[in-house]
Amino acid sequence: MSEALPEGVQRREFDGTERLATRGEPVYGEPTDGEWRAWNPHRSKLGAMLELGMDTALSGGETVLYLGAASGTTVSHVADFAGPTYAVEFAPRPVRDLLEAADSRERLFPLLKDARKPATYAHVVESDVDVLVQDVATRGQARVALENRQFLADDGRLLLAVKARSEDVTRAPSAVFEDVQAALSEGYEILETRTLEEYHADHLGVVARPR
Numbered sequence: 001m002s003e004a005l006p007e008g009v010q011r012r013e014f015d016g017t018e019r020l021a022t023r024g025e026p027v028y029g030e031p032t033d034g035e036w037r038a039w040n041p042h043r044s045k046l047g048a049m050l051e052l053g054m055d056t057a058l059s060g061g062e063t064v065l066y067l068g069a070a071s072g073t074t075v076s077h078v079a080d081f082a083g084p085t086y087a088v089e090f091a092p093r094p095v096r097d098l099l100e101a102a103d104s105r106e107r108l109f110p111l112l113k114d115a116r117k118p119a120t121y122a123h124v125v126e127s128d129v130d131v132l133v134q135d136v137a138t139r140g141q142a143r144v145a146l147e148n149r150q151f152l153a154d155d156g157r158l159l160l161a162v163k164a165r166s167e168d169v170t171r172a173p174s175a176v177f178e179d180v181q182a183a184l185s186e187g188y189e190i191l192e193t194r195t196l197e198e199y200h201a202d203h204l205g206v207v208a209r210p211r
């Protein structure tokens with residue numbers, strides 16, 4: 001728990017347990033306390049990365065491109081403390097819920113787009129974003145991160161959750177993680193990795209910056 005939390009994220013007590021929290025309208029039935037809502041690390045890889053004390057370099061107010069937004073569980077928390085937050089998701093069903101989460105969040109911009117085709121949203125997303133968050137849980141996770149590197153500022157950060165089983169269910173997760181890191185190094189310098197096992201089976205959290 002060494003690293004500082006971004007401004008707008010606090011550890012607060014909910015029912016006697018200290019948990020991460022942001023200020024905003026509830027989205028997924030999470031406990032609330034006044035305007036604060038608990039951020040469940042079991043349902044959020046970025047929440048797990050913060051809970052585990054990874055150095056995300058998030059300080060609050062950043063411009064964020066979030067890939068794999070699903071119904072908005074995590075990206076809603078991000079938009080509670082970040083600046084403009086572009087949320088890419090290619091499945092129409094979860095995007096309906098994502099739009100609802102965006103109703104009360106004026107800095108959250110849902111995009112029904114395929115993260116493997118960045119050219120289709122390059123005209124919408126501003127350049128030099130501070131943070132690229134990726135949780136697509138699909139084959140080719142390193143490739144998606146490399147293809148979206150173009151949006152990141154030179155001193156920006158990639159905050160990536162790698163799901164081993166999405167790459168190959170038959171291989172040992174550690175071998176998959178090695179391959180993904182090797183592929184990533186084509187465009188990123190990896191600063192920190194950490195297994196998210198405590199919260200998400202067979203997932204690796206990665207912090208990297210563009211090289």
Ligand SMILES: C[S@@+](CC[C@H](N)C(=O)[O-])C[C@H]1O[C@@H](n2cnc3c(N)ncnc32)[C@H](O)[C@@H]1O
Nearest residue numbers: 068070073074089090091114115135136137138
């Ligand atoms: C593990 S879920 C994301 C959960 C979400 N990040 C959260 O914490 O609230 C992965 C999501 O990525 C989406 N996804 C997978 N491949 C994608 C792609 N190429 N473009 C956009 N979304 C994609 C899936 O449809 C799914 O909703």
